[in-house]
Amino acid sequence: MTCAFCQLPVPPSRVPGEGDVPAYCCYGCRFAAEITQARGDTGQLSWLFARLGVAIFLTMSLMMFSMFGYRQQIAAGQGVAATEISSQLGGLMQYLSLLFAAPVFLLLGFPIFAHAIDQTRRRVASTDALIILGVAAAFLYSYLATLTGRGETYYETACAILVFVTLGRWLEARGRLRASDAIAALQRLLPDRIAVERDGCNIEIAPAEVRIGDRLRILAGQRIAADGRILSGRAAVDEQLVTGESTPIEKGPGDQVHTGTLNLDGTLHIEVTSDAAASTLARLTALLDAARRSRGRYHRLADRIAAVSLPVTIVVAIVAAVLGYHRDGWSAAILSPLAVLLIACPCALGISTPAAIWVALGAAASRRIIIRDAETLERLSDVQTICFDKTGTLTSPDARVAEFILAEGEDESVVRRRAAAVAGDSTHVLCLAVLDYLDETSPSDAPICESRTIPGRGVLADMDGVEIVLGSAALMADRGLRMPDTLQKHVDRLLESAGPIMLIGWQDRVRGLFAFDESLRDDAVTAMSDLRRMKIELCVLTGDHEARGRRLAQRLKVPVHAALLPEEKVRHVVELRNRGRSVAVIGDGLNDAPAMAAADVGIAMGCGADVTRDSAAVCLAGDELAAIPWLLRLGRRTVRTIQLNLLWGFAYNSVGMMLAATGRLNPLFAAGAMVCSSLFVVANSLRLATERPRSHAAARPTQHVPVVQVVREAAA
Secondary structure: OEOOOOOOEOOHHHOOOOOOOOOOOOHHHHHHHHHHHOOHHHHHHHHHHHHHHHHHHHHHHHHHHHHHHHHHHHHHHOOOOOOHHHHHHHHHHHHHHHHHHHHHHHHHHHHHHHHHHHHHHOOOOOHHHHHHHHHHHHHHHHHHHHHHOOOOOOHHHHHHHHHHHHHHHHHHHHHHHHHOHHHHHHHOOOOOOEEEEEOOEEEEEOHHHOOOOOEEEEOOOOEOOOOEEEEEOOEEEEOHHHHOOOOOEEEOOOOEEOOOOEEOOOOEEEEEOOOHHHOHHHHHHHHHHHHHHOOOHHHHHHHHHHHHHHHHHHHHHHHHHHHHHHHHOHHHHHHHHHHHHHHOOOHHHHHHHHHHHHHHHHHHHOOOEEEOOHHHHHHHOOOOEEEEOOOOOOEEEEEEEEEEEEOOOOOHHHHHHHHHHHHOOOOOHHHHHHHHHHOOOOOOOOOEEEEEEEOOOEEEEEEOOEEEEEEOHHHHHHOOOEOOHHHHHHHHHHHHOOOOEEEEEEOOEEEEEEEEEEEEOOOHHHHHHHHHHOOOEEEEEOOOOHHHHHHHHHHHOOOEEOOOOHHHHHHHHHHHHHOOOOEEEEEOOHHHHHHHHHOOEEEEEOOOOOOOOOOOOEEEOOOOOOHHHHHHHHHHHHHHHHHHHHHHHHHHHHHHHHHHHOOOOOHHHHHHHHHHHHHHHHHHHHHHHHOOOOOOOOOOOOOOOHHHHHHHHHHO
């Protein structure tokens, strides 16, 4: 096997075990390949690291050359006269320092200079101008001293400053790239090329070139490359990336499928219904990217502070130059303002907010939580009241049988067996609930010969010549089945409380009644308890019947406002805000959209493919209520982290400028302090990635598809 970079033979110990992993003969070839073959942000980061590595080597050599000059200065201070050879060697070391310093200035200084020019043309206050001004002053002073043979040189100081500044920016860029890996992981889901049938021809195109009307053939184990409708075939589809549902969904002709979901078995032929730019995966990616680029109020505050610091720094640097000249001459007049310019560079101040935001957004994305912008993340920390919708939010979308009532004189075993037989022949959600409740394992009286579903009403089944009717009261009346008085009382009671019911009957008579109720989600009580411990005021806004509202209030021990129209929900939210409360509304239906829009933060649960819901500032792709307290804790920790970063950056700049202006801070130490300050901010922000659920419900292990694992690792 030959090296993938230089084409020389690869030693057997470096040959990869399996797969298409490229082999390299040495680490140098691997590193060179990473630099030359990488593209986008990764390529720029690799090239920056390469330039930094070369500059560090040259700067370390400069330090060794400077040692001879320092020795001569010490000897002169002790009254030892320099010999002719010593003077010649001193001049040689200065020229060698010039030779080694010039590449460093080109590799690291020129990009900073170009960026400063670009910012100046756009009339943006840039600290790069301050850095390059200080470094250029030290370099030119040293160059003149070398040519004239008089004065001290500061090549190593200027180069070390460029190294420290670039190192800080490399660390910042690396943190930003890792925070952006959640987006890159989504984009890497789809294959590079996909087979498409277009205009009667089979062609291979990139996923971005898919058009509406194209037909795709998706084999088992492949990811679906576009939003579409199934034309033929059946398969189990893993939609966890989009909906958060870990159980695969059976899909067949006519069903919709989404980009990025995984075909587990079978072959599907689908017709594309949206182009690549409007696909579910593209919208999800766009939301993540927009949130990453947005600016919250703390980010805007940091920008204003940085803008004000620029003229202040220039004034302080001028004062430092004057004081330094009167104190120690031209040497101090150059070094003192140089130290001011370096220590005042607001790198830590500039990355204090975005670093925390990037990490927090990555942590949220790893739990399938899409936050639309940075300001939403900051508003989450202020939430004092949460208003929940009931149906589909606190309650499970699956129905359950709450009561089974027999008509007087009926044989319970016969009714149960026949109800189980008819319900087992239908996929309706209420029929499935009946089947689950009865858990019938004994054989029915006779096999069902034929069944027919009446949309919105129920099921008719022919069982040994007898028509069995399972459905609504209206269907019973249509089929001429009489309602016994004992059952009619229960029907009236249940209809009054707005509870869904299903009746079963045959041979002119209704035989039994199934009453359904919604079940609370498994983690509803735990999530409510967690929120109460966080001092959050809770309430439920529902359009459901008041009787159901009272039962829910007893179970959850929170106020429930029932029988509300959408506009009444909005009015309740507005009243809370008028009282000075910061309100979040959590819902999952279209009727919740006005209330979510009226709240400080709207949170949509189970939005899945509908990630573009305009009224929601936060979209939970799953339906895990335990994510709510986790999300609020993340918002609070993010704001605390931003505040600490800003406080540190402001205090560090202020104290450092005073020390530099009075000549107590060497420029080299100023540059090192700037890097340490940036490291502190980045490390403090990365602590947000360690936020872990505290509740039992949230701590349950969740099965993720590989992309979610990639996103989680990238965010960490």
